[in-house]
Amino acid sequence: MSTVIKNGTIVTADLTYEADVLVEDGKIAQIGSGLKGDDTLDATGCYVMPGGIDPHTHMEMPFMGTFSTDDFESGTRAALAGGTTMCVDFALPQPGQGLLDAIQQWDNKSAQAHCDYSFHMAITWWSEQVFNEMETVVKEKGINTFKHFMAYKGALMVNDDEMFASFKRCSELGAMPLVHAENGDVVADLQAKFMAEGNNGPEAHAYSRPPEVEGEATNRAIMIADMAGVPLYVVHTSCEESHEAIRRARMQGKRVYGEPLIQHLTLDDSEYFSDDWDHSARRVMSPPFRNKKHQDSLWAGLQSGSLSVVATDHCAFSTEQKRMGVGDFTKIPNGTGGLEDRIPMLWTYGVGTGRLTPNEFVAVTSTNIAKILNIYPCKGAIMVGADADILVLDPAKEKTISAKTQESAIDYNVFEGKHVKGLPRYVLNRGRLAVDDGKVIPKEGYGSFIKRPANGPVNRALSTWKELTAPRKVERSGIPASGV
Numbered sequence: 001m002s003t004v005i006k007n008g009t010i011v012t013a014d015l016t017y018e019a020d021v022l023v024e025d026g027k028i029a030q031i032g033s034g035l036k037g038d039d040t041l042d043a044t045g046c047y048v049m050p051g052g053i054d055p056h057t058h059m060e061m062p063f064m065g066t067f068s069t070d071d072f073e074s075g076t077r078a079a080l081a082g083g084t085t086m087c088v089d090f091a092l093p094q095p096g097q098g099l100l101d102a103i104q105q106w107d108n109k110s111a112q113a114h115c116d117y118s119f120h121m122a123i124t125w126w127s128e129q130v131f132n133e134m135e136t137v138v139k140e141k142g143i144n145t146f147k148h149f150m151a152y153k154g155a156l157m158v159n160d161d162e163m164f165a166s167f168k169r170c171s172e173l174g175a176m177p178l179v180h181a182e183n184g185d186v187v188a189d190l191q192a193k194f195m196a197e198g199n200n201g202p203e204a205h206a207y208s209r210p211p212e213v214e215g216e217a218t219n220r221a222i223m224i225a226d227m228a229g230v231p232l233y234v235v236h237t238s239c240e241e242s243h244e245a246i247r248r249a250r251m252q253g254k255r256v257y258g259e260p261l262i263q264h265l266t267l268d269d270s271e272y273f274s275d276d277w278d279h280s281a282r283r284v285m286s287p288p289f290r291n292k293k294h295q296d297s298l299w300a301g302l303q304s305g306s307l308s309v310v311a312t313d314h315c316a317f318s319t320e321q322k323r324m325g326v327g328d329f330t331k332i333p334n335g336t337g338g339l340e341d342r343i344p345m346l347w348t349y350g351v352g353t354g355r356l357t358p359n360e361f362v363a364v365t366s367t368n369i370a371k372i373l374n375i376y377p378c379k380g381a382i383m384v385g386a387d388a389d390i391l392v393l394d395p396a397k398e399k400t401i402s403a404k405t406q407e408s409a410i411d412y413n414v415f416e417g418k419h420v421k422g423l424p425r426y427v428l429n430r431g432r433l434a435v436d437d438g439k440v441i442p443k444e445g446y447g448s449f450i451k452r453p454a455n456g457p458v459n460r461a462l463s464t465w466k467e468l469t470a471p472r473k474v475e476r477s478g479i480p481a482s483g484v
């Protein structure tokens with residue numbers, strides 16, 4: 001059974017050209033002109049690009065006394081509707097729980113997935129068991145990334161000594177640490193201060209997490225990673241202070257990646273000042289939305305290459321769940337949705353405004369993260385032999401985003417009312433037609449777990465350099481007798 005995508009313009013991270021794409025047995029079999037297949041998809045007027053990869057989602061996440069509402073079923077359906085063919089979720093052990101036990105739980109949940117997926121492993125506590133299990137996670141489970149929360153004190157947060165130990169272990173295993181970079185001690189102190197002053201609405205969530213807490217933590221994580229000799233990936237980079245730290249580190253030759261979210265790029269902190277409590281609480285996430293100055297910094301980072309990936313941190317809570325924090329903003333479950341909207345929003349506000357070229361768009365939605373996660377060119381490429389994860393994007397197709405028409409299971413959408421131009425006509429995941437003429441064709445359980453090998457090129461290069469420049473004992477010919 002083969003499918004040919006005809007009459008489209010192929011857009012990759014570095015090339016734009018006209019050609020047909022032949023898909024056979026889930027892979028791209030041929031690229032050229034005049035190709036024929038059993039089925040034909042007409043891509044006239046469309047761009048044919050690698051399917052989106054969202055490296056930051058939380059399906060059915062146990063968090064702040066509840067579970068995020070989108071699970072792998074509704075969440076991956078939303079992903080496909082928006083042109084994303086692979087998500088990377090976080091396997092999250094409770095403090096004291098083993099890593100392998102947590103993976104087993106995430107394996108059970110993800111059996112519902114409609115599209116491909118993988119897991120990052122979160123390090124939420126530290127012990128000899130965690131140290132030992134990290135090796136199995138990498139070598140047997142095919143997970144090469146470990147997430148560290150520098151915030152959420154008393155819950156998921158790890159301290160610097162635990163983070164340094166884990167980063168060193170990542171270095172030995174050829175894995176990469178990820179950080180949620182906010183100074184959790186300062187946030188906890190500010191939260192208590194605002195609550196004590198009676199400042200208990202959702203806007204105080206933003207007041208308690210100023211850009212400085214993110215900038216400080218990003219700098220700290222970068223220095224700790226450098227001392228551990230390991231690359232670093234900073235999730236949900238939301239502000240200039242954090243971006244500046246990443247930019248400076250990269251200019252110094254440090255291997256650091258920054259991931260802005262589509263929410264931070266396109267929504268600002270005025271959302272927290274609405275008269276409507278629900279409106280503001282629905283937008284509570286960490287880090288919070290920022291002002292225009294920070295948004296401009298993030299866009300510039302994508303343009304210049306100092307920021308690498310656009311993700312969503314999709315962690316969708318219903319209005320009812322958000323209301324757990326009425327009277328106490330610290331109890332509003334943190335998280336927003338975005339999976340279905342990342343690609344149309346970034347195309348509209350990035351390519352549509354001239355802030356990004358179509359090739360840069362492909363780089364930041366798919367190819368860069370495939371390289372960072374060491375799954376390129378199986379994923380993130382339109383190339384013979386690659387998985388046939390393909391987004392056929394129609395730049396003329398438009399819609400107004402509305403919760404009424406979304407796949408996500410929650411009752412609102414943070415992008416409600418935004419007009420987007422540039423929507424999927426077709427989406428294929430390993431050759432399966434998952435979106436046909438803009439309509440999702442669900443297939444629960446089709447999604448495959450994608451193993452990611454350790455020791456990617458950047459890990460190898462960095463460990464070679466660190467070994468070459470490591471402090472060495474000076475072997476002296478003459479050592480004087482002790483002066484004592």
Ligand SMILES: NC(=O)NCCC(=O)O
Pocket residue numbers: 058180284285286287313315334335336
């Ligand atoms: N971002 C957020 O507010 N919720 C999800 C958990 C996290 O990534 O911090």
Ligand SMILES: [Zn+2]
Pocket residue numbers: 180235236286287
């Ligand atoms: Zn986070």
Ligand SMILES: [Zn+2]
Pocket residue numbers: 056057058313315
């Ligand atoms: Zn997250």
